[in-house]
Amino acid sequence: MAVYHILRRLVSAWAASRQSAADKVEVSVSVEKDDGGQREDEFTEIFGPGDKHERAFYRRLNEQREAGHFCDVAVVVEGRNFPAHRCVLAAQSDYFLGLFNQAFKEGQQKEVKVREISADAMEQVLTFLYTGSCSVNVWTAVEVLQAADMLLLADLKQRMVDYLANLLDLAKKLSPDSVLFMYRLGQKYNSDKLELAARDKIMTEFFVFAMTEDFLDMTKDELATFLTDNKRVIGGKKVTAESREELVFQSVLRWVQADSSREQHIKELMFNVRFPLMQASYVIDVVMKEPLIRAACPEFIDEAMEYQITEEGKRGDLQTSRTRPVLTVSDSVICALKQDGSRAHLACFVMKHNRWYELQTLCLQGGESVTCATTFGSGPALSLMVGTSSGRVYDVQVTQLVELSTRLPGNVACDKLVSVNGSKNVYALCSERNPSTGSIVSRMFSLSVEHSIDTASCEELPGLPFPLIQYEAVVQQQKIWVLGESADPGQAYKTLQCFDVSSSTWSDSVVPLTFLPKTPHVACLPIPASKSALCFPYKKSMLRFCERVAKWAEVRHFGLPSPSDTVDDYHIMLQQFGWHLLRKRPVNGQCPYLWQSMLRPGQDWHYKPSLPWDGCTIFFGTSQ
Structure with a gap:
């Protein structure tokens, strides 16, 4: 025991003399104590200073x-x-581990020849194995990637993939020809990250890429992959729906005409061209005069003309995947929904196209009524989500004839759906009536949609602290604001x-808006570019609420199109710094759609193309 006490004093003196946290030594004792102390024959593990020790070790090696x-x-x-140490190579590379195994003759040799990689790449590989870093540019990174794949160096391979994928995000760094090479490289080495990064780059600059020689070198399957990818916009922000389809048509035709053996694929590839969205004059003057189209796929011409000139086409009754515009979450879209019995008709107005597009008709189940809807992004694509009185939620991809649905837990009615910028989820505000007491219980769910599966995953969140009967829900920044009528009959x-x-x-506090009576229904709108302001169109005035001071104020007289109009005559929305009004009751069989810039109050209202229906149940748009 005397030896033990001496050792304890030595350890205590050593611990008190430590000068730096970087040089600390950890003591780990894992055996049982005898009489409250450590035995002379016990072993203590002494650990070095972690990374510092490792760096010094590899630097010396x-x-x-x-x-x-x-x-x-x-x-x-x-x-x-390249001189090296077997133990270093074998410890990090399964390729060298197998090579140095005694079962191979190379295991006893002083020299090992490695083929299929370059000497410059091998130099960078060894530098990485010994130091944890290496120096590359675009093309040496490709060589190092090939070497890392062959030598079974997963960490180095991933670093090269990340480097090349990040380069693709930087505009003007790589030529269109190089991007196709990167796309094929990602496929060759099973790198989803590199393949998708190159694919996104090609898709967003497709028409520039289509003029290169590499475009003509693409295989049929590669071209078909890009044409069928409806989740990504082909072209750029300035490309209209009509010109986009015309450019896609010209690109496919150029690829086919480069090799006569490709003519057998023209129908398969042209199937992905949205001929109905082209200008009718272009279909007549260009498409109909192309011999390859007339011979291989005349039905596409017939479909385009029927959609353009017939009454059914104008109403949107002719629905195929080729009548849908390509839209992304960055597109500003106004949407309308009309319920007609057990059917719900959807349409969207694309601002940059200045036109309405008819979408599919939902077939509702079991007496459902549509109660709410919102736009959201599932990846780059724009989708719509529609909620019903039975708690069923429909997810509609705008660019495809795809419809998914899921039912929310419990016996709930889906009152409001909202999406938040930067979030992949859609939030559902629901109500459920207690069958025994008749009281209303508020519930809230977060829906996450993946179009690779049939339903949306659902997570329950805290419901409204004070249940409401009739309300509006809007998003401002990362907050959901709910304005409505209290379920408490004593609150007026x-x-x-x-x-x-x-x-x-x-929030713990609830803002009472005593100036707003329970009825009539009042819309709540977020003010664009404002971090904490909402506005309420009420009667003929515009009221504004600021979260920072928790007060409201009458901003100005709200000038409606006609002096006799009130806000109750319109569906009202604020988007893209403008007021959007859709008349609730039809005029001459149509619902006028008007717009006015909120930056220039008092100016004339501008008439947009009218909604193709004679009524609208829900009016909504993309989030700010």
């Missing part, structure tokens, strides 16, 4: 490699000898409640 000291093998590549005014998406919590 690399110095020995560069000087040729203690090296027991030479890797020969393209006639160049509306309240404003706030949900913070980042923390998934409701």
Whole structure:
């Protein structure tokens, strides 16, 4: 025991003399104590200073490699000898581990020849194995990637993939020809990240790429992959729906005409061209005069003309995947929904195209009624989500004839759906009536949609602290604001409640808006580019609420198109710094759609193309 006490004093003195946290030594004792102390025959593990020790170890090894000291093998590549240590190579590469195994003759040799990689790449590989880093540019990175794949160096391979994928995100760094090479490289080495990065680059600059020689060198399957990818816009922001399809048509035709043996694929490829969205004059003057189209796929011409000139086409009754515009989450879109019995008709107005597009008709189930809808992004594509009184939620991809549905838990009615910028989820505000008491219970769900599966995953969140009967829900920044009528019959005014998406919590305080009576229904709108302001069109005025000071104020007189109009005559929306009005009751069989810039109050209202129906149940748009 005397020896033990001496050792304890030595350890205590050593611990007190430590000068730096970087040089600390950890003591780990894992055996049982005898009489409250450590036995003389016990072992204590002494740990070095972590990364510092490792860096010093590899730095000294690399110095020995560069000087040729203690090296027991030479890797020969393209006639160049690279001295190295077997233990270092075998510890990090399964390729070298197998090569140095005694079962191979190379296991006893002083030189090992490696083929199919370059000497420059091998130099960078060894530098990485000994130091953890290497120096590359675009093309040496490709060589190092090939070497890392062959030598079974997963970490180095991933670093090269990340480097090349990040380069693709930087505009003007790579030519269109190089991007196709990167796309094929990602496929060759099973790198989804590199393949998708190159694919996105080609898709967004497709018409520039289509003029290169590499475009003509594409295989049929490669071209078909790009044409069928409806989740990504082909072209650029300035490409209209009509010109996009015309350019796609010209690109496919150019590829087919480059080799007569490709004519057998023209129908398969042209199937992905949206001929109905072209200008009728272009279909007549160009498409109909192309011999290859007339011979291989005349039905596409017939479909385009029928959609353009017949009454059924104008109403949107002719629906195929080729009548849908290509839209992304960045496109500003106004949407309308009309319920007619057990059917719900969908349409969207694309601002940059200045036209309405008819979407598919939903077939509702079991007496459902549509209660709410929102736009959201599932990846780059724009989708719509529609909620019903039975708690069923329909997900509609705009660019495809795809419809998914899921039912929310419990016996709930889906009251409001909202999407938040930067979030992949859609939030559903629901109500459920207690069968025994008749009281209303508020519930809230977060829906996450993946179009590779049939339903949306659902997570329940805290419901409204104070249940509401009739309300509006809008998004401002990362907050969901809910304005509505209290379920408490003794409360004769509306309240404003706030949900913070980042923390998934409701605010403790509720803002009473005593100036707003329970009825009539009042819309709540977010003010674009404002961090904490909402507005309420009420009667003929525009009221504004600021979260920072928790007060409201009448901003100005709200000038409607006609002096006799009130806000109750219109569906109202604020988007793209403009007021959007859709008349609830038809005029001459149509619902006028008007727009006015909110930056220039008092100016004339501008008439947009009218909604193709004689009524609208829900009017909504993309989030700000």
